[in-house]
Structures are given as structure tokens and as C-alpha cells.
Amino acid sequence: MTEILIQKAYKEVKKYRNKVKNDPYRLNYHLMPPVGLLNDPNGLIQFKGVYHVFYQWNPFETAHGAKFWGHYTSEDMVYWREEPIALAPDEWYDKNGCYSGSAVEEDGKLYLFYTGNVKNDDGTRETYQCLAVSENGIQFEKLGPVLKLPEQYTPHFRDPKVWKKGDHWYMVVGAQTLDEKGIVALFHSNDLFHWEEAGTIAGSDMNGLKDFGYMWECPDLIHLNGKDVLLVSPQGLNPDGDFYQNLFQSGYFIGELDYEPLKYQHGSFTELDRGFDFYAPQTFTDEIGRTILYAWMGITDEMEAHQPTVENGWVHALTIPRELELQGGKVIQKPVEELKKLRKDQALVKNNEFEAVSAELVIDFQKNGPFKITFRNEASLSYDTGKLTLKRRNLKTGEAESRTCKLASVSKLHIFMDHSSLEIFINGGEEVFTARYFPDSENVIVSIEGKAEFTLIKWDLG
């Protein structure tokens, strides 16, 4: 069974490889599915010096379905190797998808925790938190479920993220209570195999929150500058001014976690990204101690089926890797240093119009004022009266749509353009806008107008 399913997936990759490769919207330096649909980053880890990125993958369709774990490895997070499929949905406990999860190292082995998703014929669901292990980081052996669904949650119980503190293991799981509130549940273990429930650390109606989502996906609890930061992707938040404009959100709480007695006191929820396409982020700590985030540069909404890449047999990508820091009570995101390796042909741009497709732009403002940057006639970033706005064309309606963020001033923009994506880091990563966009491949012009004074350095990215 396993072999047949995996061979079927490889056949699909082979069959569509050229079609996918020749898509003008194929990205230059982002991780994408070889064919089919990619969603969440999973199992991020640096294991024996090598960076591993796994991802939710449906090789058979550009739609959601029984997910595999695809796998890339790298020495530097810049140049990647496509590795054999890590997990396929071929056991009774994961037959409808090896859903999202995380990786840890113990005794020189790489362990993957993931959600086994089961959908029954009568429409009911089952969920199992499962374990797989590898000696070499490439071939994985499934060890089966290690945690069953506790009775106080619905089967929307998934996305285990595991970490070690002292000599004890902890796991957060995204869950839904029986009265349909999103929460994060904490478990602990001495040995990775036996897990006990510790309680609920945060949720829709806890710690001063009210009606804050019907399900919380992909929790991740990290330690940043002495604080315990909980990253989570709540579903079911209503738009609120400039906030929560996408169908689902991803953001964080800053707080302090006490284990005994269990208590997580936290502040308010802050969105990690202010653009259109950012969901289900996951972090890992690398061997030099950096906290690095990848997210899905996409979201499950009505737009995904309208992406023009679907015609060519693939959809979605991951963001670039971003280093996280806590500064002034905010999580700051910065592109990792290694990405400088992609730079070639540095240019100090003096014109208001220049060519850029796969490029990095650093814009330093000497004098604040209104400005507008137009990207290949398909998207624009404008700043006026304390508001920064990203506009693009809605793929379904053809109309312009926008996302806006209040900012007292803009001193610096750091922009990563790829063939069909924009990642815009503002004021050293204080805010970030991430978006896919699909310009005419003939149109390669970026133009800047306005009263602001700035210097602009551009690199083409190889």
C-alpha cells in the first residue's frame, strides 16, 4: 500500500514536472510543491547541521485532500534539495491525511509528530497525534498514535508542536471545545511516547478574550527574550477595522508560562502579517540559537482555486525564512542573513522607474512623505497620512483589494520580490505585508512616485 501510494505521487511529479517548471509564475527562491498543492510548513528543524523543511502536500490535485509530508533539505536555507516523501497517508490512523506537526531531535534521531486525520463514511472525524522516527533524517518509520483525543474536545484537535524544557517534553495542540471555542491544550511527557494532559493554556474565552474564534490551528510556543510567545492561527475572527481582514488570521500573544500550577498569562493578540497571504507559521531554533519562522504564503480561501498557477498543475509556496526577535513588546521579523547569498548586480537606483522581477529592494527614507510604489502594474504600496496600504487585483472579481496598516512613519522598506510574490518588511520588520500577485510576465517595471526622499538599493536575486 505505502509503496503504491508513494509511487503514484512520484508518477504525478514526473508527469507534470515540465509543465510546472515552465510556468512563468514559478518562484525563483521560495519553496513550492513539485506539483499539486502545498500548505503549512511542518517539522522545521536543523538536524545534524542540516536544515529540514517538511510541508503539507497534496500531490494529486491543486486542492486540499489527504495530505502527504513533502520534504526539502538545505545547508543554508538558500539552496534546497528535494528529498523523498517523508510521510504518506497510508495507515488506518492517518488515511485521510498526515496533517501538520513538528520535529524534535532525541538521542541522535529525528522524531516527527503529526496529526493522523481520519474521515469516516458517515461524515464523522477521528484524530490521532502520531509519531514517526528516522535515523538519517530522510527515511521515516511510522510508530503510530501516541495521543488520543481527550473527551472534552471535538475531533478538531490537531497540529502538535513539541519542545523540550529541562529533561521534560511538552506539546501544544490546537483544539476546539465541545461548545466550539478555539483553544490551545498543553501535554507533557518524559519519553516522547507517553503523554499526559496538563490543561488549557489559552483560548477563545480565556484571559480576557471573548468570542475569539471557533478553532485555533497550528499553535507554537516559543521563548523569545525571556518571554513565552504563543503563535497561533485562530479561525472565526470577525474583521475589525484594518485588522483580521483575511478569512483566517495568524498572530501571537506575549506572556509568561508557569508550569506548576499551570498558568499562561498573556497580553493581546497581534497579527504577524498585514498582507493577503500568510497562514499557519511555524518556528524552530537553529544551532546558533536563532528563532526562525516559515509560514504558508497562502490561505484556504475562495481565491486559491483562482490562482493562475492552477492551470499549470501547482499552487502555493512558503515564505522566505524570517528571524524573530522581541523588541519593545513586539515580535519583529527579519529576512535571515543567508538570503544575501542570492544577491547579484547591486544597483543604486536613481530613476523613478526600474526593472525588477526577482529582486531585493532596500529603501531608506531621509524625509518622510507620501509615496507610491507600483509593482509591475499589478500591485502597489502607498503611504499617506499615517497609513500604509498594499493593493492588488482580486483574482476572482478583477477589482482592486487592499490591506492597510497605521504607521506613524516609514523609515525603511525591505522588499523581497519574486515572480509572483511580494514580502515587504517595514521599519526593520515592525510590520510585514506578504502577498502573492500575478503580473503580466512582460511587465517588469517598478515605479516610485511621491514626495518622500529616499535612497534605493536593488539586487537581482539569483
Ligand code: FRU
Ligand atoms: C492549517 C491546517 C492544519 C491542518 C492542515 C491540513 O492550514 O488546516 O490545521 O493540520 O492545515 O492540511
